Amino acid sequence: xxxxxxxxxxxxxxxxxxxxxxxxxxxxxxxxxxxxxxxxxxxxxxxxxxxxxxxxxxxxxxxxxxxxxxxxxxxxxxxxxxxxxxxxxxxxxxxxxxxxxxxxxxxxxxxxxxxxxxxxxxxxxxxxxxxxxxxxxxxxxxxxxxxxxxxxxxxxxxxxxxxxxxxxxxxxxxxxxxxxxxxxxxxxxxxxxxxxxxxxxxxxxxxxxxxxxxxxxxxxxxxxxxxxxxxxxxxxxxxxxxxxxxxxxxxxxxx
Amino acid sequence: xxxxxxxxxxxxxxxxxxxxxxxxxxxxxxxxxxxxxxxxxxxxxxxxxxxxxxxxxxxxxxxxxxxxxxxxxxxxxxxxxxxxxxxxxxxxxxxxxxxxxxxxxxxxxxxxxxxxxxxxxxxxxxxxxxxxxxxxxxxxxxxxxxxxxxxxxxxxxxxxxxxxxxxxxxxxxxxxxxxxxxxxxxxxxxxxxxxxxxxxxxxxxxxxxxxxxxxxxxxxxxxxxxxxxxxxxxxxxxxxxxxxxxxxxxxxxxx
Numbered sequence: 001x002x003x004x005x006x007x008x009x010x011x012x013x014x015x016x017x018x019x020x021x022x023x024x025x026x027x028x029x030x031x032x033x034x035x036x037x038x039x040x041x042x043x044x045x046x047x048x049x050x051x052x053x054x055x056x057x058x059x060x061x062x063x064x065x066x067x068x069x070x071x072x073x074x075x076x077x078x079x080x081x082x083x084x085x086x087x088x089x090x091x092x093x094x095x096x097x098x099x100x101x102x103x104x105x106x107x108x109x110x111x112x113x114x115x116x117x118x119x120x121x122x123x124x125x126x127x128x129x130x131x132x133x134x135x136x137x138x139x140x141x142x143x144x145x146x147x148x149x150x151x152x153x154x155x156x157x158x159x160x161x162x163x164x165x166x167x168x169x170x171x172x173x174x175x176x177x178x179x180x181x182x183x184x185x186x187x188x189x190x191x192x193x194x195x196x197x198x199x200x201x202x203x204x205x206x207x208x209x210x211x212x213x214x215x216x217x218x219x220x221x222x223x224x225x226x227x228x229x230x231x232x233x234x235x236x237x238x239x240x241x242x243x244x245x246x247x248x249x250x251x252x253x254x255x
Numbered sequence: 256x257x258x259x260x261x262x263x264x265x266x267x268x269x270x271x272x273x274x275x276x277x278x279x280x281x282x283x284x285x286x287x288x289x290x291x292x293x294x295x296x297x298x299x300x301x302x303x304x305x306x307x308x309x310x311x312x313x314x315x316x317x318x319x320x321x322x323x324x325x326x327x328x329x330x331x332x333x334x335x336x337x338x339x340x341x342x343x344x345x346x347x348x349x350x351x352x353x354x355x356x357x358x359x360x361x362x363x364x365x366x367x368x369x370x371x372x373x374x375x376x377x378x379x380x381x382x383x384x385x386x387x388x389x390x391x392x393x394x395x396x397x398x399x400x401x402x403x404x405x406x407x408x409x410x411x412x413x414x415x416x417x418x419x420x421x422x423x424x425x426x427x428x429x430x431x432x433x434x435x436x437x438x439x440x441x442x443x444x445x446x447x448x449x450x451x452x453x454x455x456x457x458x459x460x461x462x463x464x465x466x467x468x469x470x471x472x473x474x475x476x477x478x479x480x481x482x483x484x485x486x487x488x489x490x491x492x493x494x495x496x497x498x499x500x501x502x503x504x505x506x507x508x509x510x
Binding site for chain 2: 082086151
């Protein structure tokens with residue numbers, strides 16, 4: 001099943017139409033009879049999370065790449081330790097990524113698979129962690145590297161408005177660890193990697209995180225990227241994860 | 256005006272009663288006629304923020320204290336750069352702070368004043384920043400220092416369940432920069448400081464943050480602490496900010 005969100009509410013995608021739901025699919029929403037053509041709909045981030053979890057370095061070659069770029073903190077993680085992003089930065093499929101006026105140099109996409117939590121969980125076993133995931137979507141962890149290096153936190157380097165495209169929808173019937181992630185800029189493949197080649201997988205993170213933290217329905221867990229791709233204003237960046245879909249966003253300069 | 260939140264919804268505190276509102280005070284909620292005795296009410300965190308902003312080092316003596324403790328990153332900030340906490344950790348007035356089984360050594364309260372944003376703002380002037388704050392509450396940025404030192408992020412050191420008491424209510428008619436913050440453990444004063452002796456004040460943070468980030472109604476901005484206070488299971492920790500109130504929480508060991 002594919003669930004999306006539009007201005008009118010949550011929806012179930014059925015071929016070329018969206019069947020609107022009476023409430024969130026995370027609360028058991030059912031079609032209420034209203035139908036909207038998919039092609040005419042503006043897709044919003046499929047969920048606004050209570051907590052927006054994000055994994056940093058989680059693919060071996062990303063760690064090596066970061067070390068080679070001179071980030072001394074970029075050692076391979078020994079444990080699944082999660083970080084955070086902020087909801088203000090979320091934007092939907094086809095909405096612009098706006099590069100702030102003060103950003104120069106490396107301004108990069110990070111293509112990520114995203115777990116959407118469907119249950120309230122604490123002290124989850126691996127089986128409970130697997131059962132707790134409602135579905136999967138795609139995230140682009142857009143990053144302004146000069147700010148990432150100069151600032152004490154990731155506040156503007158990773159959380160400026162529009163820096164977190166997420167979508168286009170939540171796919172419930174896919175094994176994310178058996179997929180391929182492809183990142184294209186203006187139609188040209190710039191990166192391709194095995195989505196599942198993670199150091200720690202989503203269930204490792206959920207097991208470890210819930211030793212201390214209750215996760216809730218709607219929480220999202222962005223799983224990190226195995227590649228970064230430079231973006232320039234005027235580009236269109238597509239992230240495809242097989243079995244889920246394509247998240248596409250134009251890049252604009254701040255006006 | 257003092258606004259709170261209880262299981263039944265948002266409320267306006269009027270002497271010893273809570274007048275329930277028809278919706279959030281941030282959405283212009285009005286009393287709906289229902290009244291609950293304040294003494295009988297379990298106060299919840301007065302708001303669940305879309306984004307939970309938190310300032311790190313923001314008082315000179317906290318910076319000096321952290322440097323003396325051997326945190327090399329604890330240099331005085333040159334710019335107002337905000338960080339984040341997570342909603343799972345929020346808990347209300349009189350609810351327990353639970354020290355996880357694995358926590359030893361320094362387990363500390365950080366008494367903080369909290370700005371509650373009332374408007375959607377971007378590129379705020381200082382005057383707009385001042386006008387954007389709906390009111391003020393109290394936060395306790397409970398921190399497990401061994402984890403803060405050992406981990407890559409603040410995920411469990413500052414965001415374990417119950418580590419972020421907030422309340423007891425939102426006070427709209429107070430100048431937070433003219434107040435005194437007092438932290439008591441079992442009734443004994445352990446720290447007292449001028450709430451307004453900040454390196455950067457809340458409006459500095461809102462002006463700087465909104466250059467890149469849209470802040471929304473209900474967002475909270477925790478302003479940092481000028482002192483840390485050791486907590487042990489069995490303690491009751493009170494944080495009083497004059498003109499706002501007292502946030503009180505018992506400390507328990509994880510069972």
